[in-house]
Amino acid sequence: MVTNINIDEKLLEEALVLSDYSTGNLLIEAALREYIQRRQQLKVLELFGTIDYEENYDYKQQRQKI
DSSP: OOOOOOOOOOHHHHHHSSSSSSSSHHHHHHHHHHHHHHHHHHHHHHTTOOOOOOOOOOOOHSSSSS
16 A cells, blocks of 8 residues: 655654664554554553452462373
8 A cells, every 4th residue: 555644854864774774664664563563562451450360270280290
């Protein structure tokens, strides 16, 4: 998909200098991947403390050979 976007040239140049990417397209694609990954991680963090566990669950018991 081809999309035209307006990006601050100084911001793009600085990001290219700091990165190992040779083109702005590669840099933007990588930045979008990182953004998506970070947002997904934040959603996982919201789940902490919302799962109920059985208090008498013994994980060591399942490790024993029968």
